[in-house]
Amino acid sequence: MRTPLASMSALALLTVPTIAAPYIANAIFPNVPAATRDAQLLDFYQQWKSTYFTYGCGEGRAYVDVGGDDKPVYGGTEAHTITVSEAHGYGMLALVMMADVDSDAHADFDAMVRYFHDHPSLSSPHLLAWNQVEGCADAGDDVGGTNTATDGDLDIAYALLLADKVWGSAGELDYAAEARATMDAIMAYExxxxxxxxxxxxxxxxxxxxxxxxxxxxxxxxxxxxxxxxxxxxxxxxxxxxxxxxxxxxxxxxxxxxxxxxxxxxxxxxxxxxxxxxxxxxxxxxxxxxxxxxxxxxxxxxxxxxxxxxxxxxxxxxxxxxxxxxxxxxxxxxxxxxxxxxxxxxxxxxxxxxxxxxxxxxxxxxxxxxxxxxxxxxxxxxxxxxxxxxxxxxxxxxxxxxxxxxxxxxx
Incomplete structure (x- = not known):
């Protein structure tokens, strides 16, 4: 099922999130009012989330459905692919960086972490198997479905560090420990x-x-x-x-x-x-x-x-x-x-x-x-x-x- 978006008002405007990085002094931004940029970002985030973010593959699990728009999925994936590790990393990044305007972001992020736990690569329980298909199984050896793709794991580790910064690590999930374990596995295997x-x-x-x-x-x-x-x-x-x-x-x-x-x-x-x-x-x-x-x-x-x-x-x-x-x-x-x-x-x-x-x-x-x-x-x-x-x-x-x-x- 798709995640509800009722908690995000289309009229809400972003303030600079508490975890936003201060950009270098001479950085430039699109020359439209900041409130307009933020409203445009929020509007597209809502559209993206309603199209691609979904709960499934177990209670309290969620992933980015790469076929959520009913368009072909490329990149060498197996037929009937539902997601790949790259998409999972992207989704975790988006959720934690939009947490200030999405009250569901914390729960949704945790659901993505649980999905990550359910699909370890063959090399490490702290890296994500690259490709999953309908029925929530890892894709077969013919496409290397249980291997890793480095980019997905890099984004997952980075998103976990951000989660520790914005939500802390004293709850159900210890984001800081999860990030350390994933970083160590990247260094060891990627x-x-x-x-x-x-x-x-x-x-x-x-x-x-x-x-x-x-x-x-x-x-x-x-x-x-x-x-x-x-x-x-x-x-x-x-x-x-x-x-x-x-x-x-x-x-x-x-x-x-x-x-x-x-x-x-x-x-x-x-x-x-x-x-x-x-x-x-x-x-x-x-x-x-x-x-x-x-x-x-x-x-x-x-x-x-x-x-x-x-x-x-x-x-x-x-x-x-x-x-x-x-x-x-x-x-x-x-x-x-x-x-x-x-x-x-x-x-x-x-x-x-x-x-x-x-x-x-x-x-x-x-x-x-x-x-x-x-x-x-x-x-x-x-x-x-x-x-x-x-x-x-x-x-x-x-x-x-x-x-x-x-x-x-x-x-």
């Missing part, structure tokens, strides 16, 4: 212990795997998460992972994307010279291009500058902003859904997908020179109906709107 890079999942870092071991995925480059993990745990190895991530970005930019700053979906040969993956390396022809995985990269990296003032993040995203503005003529509706690292597009490419447009809005916030560009992106994002996008586009739109409106939080 970080390559020699190169200290983020792996693409526990399956790729098993002792008998060599082909995927020295691979990373740019959508996992959550550098502000890594910094937060280091500060919360006191474990200095997280700083090593953070530094390695920026070193990989620098290497790929210098040799393969000097004119654009773009990252490919997958980066290989991390034990020698990092490079974009070949076509059909893992998921498809665009594995070495800026495509459906890498489209999240501008949002993730920009947050490290906006919330922590990380100079390496700004250096990485400045050229991306310059290139995308020039290539579209400052018209976000012309943003394509896949690019070569040289900025080229594919024949018959799509345009104006929120999975690509909205993350560029967060990236625009790092420099006042991007004000008109940010305003155009915000207007385009707000104008796009929920029915025009699928789970992926709508969810990246929601999380990007949370960031663009100033409500992204740090532990």
């Amino acid at each position: 970080v390559e212990p020699v190169g200290m890079h983020l792996g693409i999942g526990d399956w790729a870092l098993r002792p008998d795997d060599t082909y995927f071991r020295n691979t990373t995925r740019s959508s996992d480059f959550m550098t502000s998460h890594l910094r937060a993990f280091a500060e919360a745990s006191g474990q200095v190895d997280w700083y090593s992972v953070l530094d390695r991530t920026y070193a990989i970005i620098d290497a790929v930019r210098a040799s393969h994307a000097a004119g654009t700053g773009l990252m490919p979906d997958f980066i290989v040969d991390l034990d020698t010279v990092p490079r974009p993956a070949d076509a059909v390396f893992l998921e498809g022809e665009a594995d070495g291009m800026y495509s459906w995985n890498a489209g999240r990269y501008p949002w993730r990296i920009a947050l490290d500058y906006l919330t922590f003032g990380e100079a390496r993040a700004k250096a990485a995203i400045d050229p991306v902003n310059a290139w995308i503005r020039a290539s579209t003529g400052d018209d976000p509706t012309k943003i394509a859904d896949t690019y070569g690292l040289d900025g080229s597009t594919l024949p018959n490419h799509g345009e104006n997908s929120m999975a690509f447009v909205a993350p560029f809005g967060v990236a625009a916030m790092i420099d006042p020179a991007n004000q008109a560009w940010l305003d155009a992106i915000w207007a385009d994002v707000v104008d796009k109906p929920v029915a025009d996008e699928d789970y992926f586009g709508n969810t990246l739109k929601l999380l990007s709107m949370i960031a663009m409106s100033g409500h992204w939080a740090s532990p």
Whole structure:
């Protein structure tokens, strides 16, 4: 069943949440009144939640239903998929960051944690199995349903840290302990212990795997998460992972994307010279291009500058902003859904997908020179109906709107 939304008034306006991160002083925001931005965010959050958030798979359990809009589910999932770990992490982030205006958020978040407990990966009870299907079972071995995907676990750990900050850990669920356990499991099973890079999942870092071991995925480059993990745990190895991530970005930019700053979906040969993956390396022809995985990269990296003032993040995203503005003529509706690292597009490419447009809005916030560009992106994002996008586009739109409106939080 869908969660009730009666407790959220469509007329309610956000105040800055108690857990919102103070952004760096020169950060910019869409040039509309803050109350208007907040109302637009709340309206879309309500639409997103009524479409995708659902209770099921046991008493007091909830998940993000990736097929809640009755549209096809992609990403290599098994037939009849109901959710994936990436979606679970996104949902937990959204709930805790919108808790100030959603009185159901605490109970809903706890229901998502219980679901997380019910579907452990094979490697650790503190990591989430990647894919579940109708009937609430984990997907089969043919799609690696009980393996992990690193991005989902990173977001879950970060959301648990935020939950400890906003609700404390003295109740039924000890969020702080849960976060520590998940962070430790990520370090043990999803970080390559020699190169200290983020792996693409526990399956790729098993002792008998060599082909995927020295691979990373740019959508996992959550550098502000890594910094937060280091500060919360006191474990200095997280700083090593953070530094390695920026070193990989620098290497790929210098040799393969000097004119654009773009990252490919997958980066290989991390034990020698990092490079974009070949076509059909893992998921498809665009594995070495800026495509459906890498489209999240501008949002993730920009947050490290906006919330922590990380100079390496700004250096990485400045050229991306310059290139995308020039290539579209400052018209976000012309943003394509896949690019070569040289900025080229594919024949018959799509345009104006929120999975690509909205993350560029967060990236625009790092420099006042991007004000008109940010305003155009915000207007385009707000104008796009929920029915025009699928789970992926709508969810990246929601999380990007949370960031663009100033409500992204740090532990």
